[in-house]
Amino acid sequence: xxxxxxxxxxxxxxxxxxxxxxxxxxxxxxxxxxxxxxxxxxxxxxxxxxxxxxxxxxxxxxxxxxxxxxxxxxxxxxxxxxxxxxxxxxxxxxxxxxxxxxxxxxxxxxxxxxxxxxxxxxxxxxxxxxxxxxxxxxxxxxxxxxxxxxxxxxxxxxxxxxxxxxxxxxxxxxxxxxxxxxxxxxxxxxxxxxxxxxxxx
Numbered sequence: 001x002x003x004x005x006x007x008x009x010x011x012x013x014x015x016x017x018x019x020x021x022x023x024x025x026x027x028x029x030x031x032x033x034x035x036x037x038x039x040x041x042x043x044x045x046x047x048x049x050x051x052x053x054x055x056x057x058x059x060x061x062x063x064x065x066x067x068x069x070x071x072x073x074x075x076x077x078x079x080x081x082x083x084x085x086x087x088x089x090x091x092x093x094x095x096x097x098x099x100x101x102x103x104x105x106x107x108x109x110x111x112x113x114x115x116x117x118x119x120x121x122x123x124x125x126x127x128x129x130x131x132x133x134x135x136x137x138x139x140x141x142x143x144x145x146x147x148x149x150x151x152x153x154x155x156x157x158x159x160x161x162x163x164x165x166x167x168x169x170x171x172x173x174x175x176x177x178x179x180x181x182x183x184x185x186x187x188x189x190x191x192x193x194x195x196x197x198x199x200x201x
Contacts, residue, residue, distance in 0.1 A: 008194075009145075009146050009190065009191040009194035009195055010194045010195055010197065010198035012114075012144060012145060012146045012195075013027050013113065013114070013195050013198055013199065014026055014027050014029075014030070014039045014042070015144070016042050016043060016045075016046045016108075017114075017143045017144040018046070018143060019122055019126070019139055019140060019143050019144075020126075020139075021106075022101050022105070022106050022107060023097065023101065023106075023107055023109070023122060023125065023126075024043075024046060024048065024106065024107065024108045024109065025108075025109055025110070025114055025118055025119060025122055025140070025143070025144045025147065026039075026043075026108060026110050026114050026118075026144075027110055027111075027112065027113045027114040027195070028053065028055060028058065028060070028110045028111065028112055028113075028114075029060065029063070029110075030199070036063070036067075037067065040067065040068055043071070043108055044068075044070075044071075046106065046108075047106045048071055048106050048107070048108045049070075049071060049072065049100065049103075049105035049106050049107070050071065050072045050074065050096075050100035050105045050106070050107040050108070051064065051071050051072065051073050051074065051107070051108045051109075051110070052074045052075075052076060052093060052096045052097055052100070052107060052108070052109045052110075052121070053073065053074065053075050053076075053077075053110060053111075054075075054076050054077060054078055054089075054093060054109065054110070054111050054117045054118055054121050055077060055110075055111050055112055055117070056077035056078055056079050057079075057112070058112070059075065060073065061073050061075070072100070072105075074096045074100075076089060076092045076093035076096055076121070078117060080111065080112070080116050080117050082116075082150060084154065085120075085151055085154055087158050087161075090121075090124050090154070090155055090158040090159070091158075091162075093109075093121045093124065093125070094121075094124050094125050094128045097109065097121070097122075097125040098125065098128060098129070101129075109121055109122050109125075113146075113192065113195045113196070113199070114144065114146065114147070115146055115147060115148050115188070115191055115192060115195065116148055116149070116150055116151065117151065119140050119144065119147035119148065119149035119152075120149045120150065120151035120152050120154075120155055121155075122140060123136050123137060123140055123149055123152045123155055123156075124152075124155035124158065124159060126139070126140075127155065127156065127159040128159065133156055133173065133176045133177060133180070134176065134180055137149070137152065137177070137180050137184070141184060141186075146186075146191045146195065148186055148188045148191065150188070152177045152181075153174045153177040153178055153181075155177075156173040156174060156176065156177045157170055157173060157174050159173070160173040
């Protein structure tokens with residue numbers, strides 16, 4: 001469903017954004033049951049077999065047990081506080097995504113609105129799958145133009161450390177993400193307010 005589109009942030013709220021043929025990004029399901037089932041149908045059309053939910057503020061396991069037992073539901077919860085995320089979160093979320101892909105599955109990753117946490121987690125997963133920093137960030141932003149991914153520098157640092165990189169290489173990984181963000185600015189406030197306005201309507 002994700003194609004180049006004039007940049008209207010609300011449009012992208014529940015779009016099924018294909019980052020790779022096996023890895024997808026979106027917002028969490030709507031609260032309204034009828035709307036949630038419509039979005040869920042789009043997930044099924046994309047062939048989603050696994051769902052990694054990175055929200056700490058919500059838990060949809062009962063919904064999936066009742067309405068989508070064919071989709072495996074996983075959680076790697078974290079707060080969207082714009083501060084430092086625990087290293088364990090990067091490990092846990094990447095393990096869940098890689099585990100889903102290792103079984104031949106197609107994995108959807110969401111946070112509340114698919115702007116901060118989930119794009120950062122997908123970026124981290126792409127690093128573990130062999131993507132370069134800039135290529136991964138380019139792909140995520142191209143396929144989901146509302147992706148801010150403010151935690152991506154932390155993900156790059158975690159991944160570099162996990163690979164036993166030197167302090168200089170770790171610092172360089174952080175700088176590369178920060179430089180990418182400077183070169184690809186996005187009005188995060190506008191994006192978030194536009195999506196929240198749509199969800200409230």
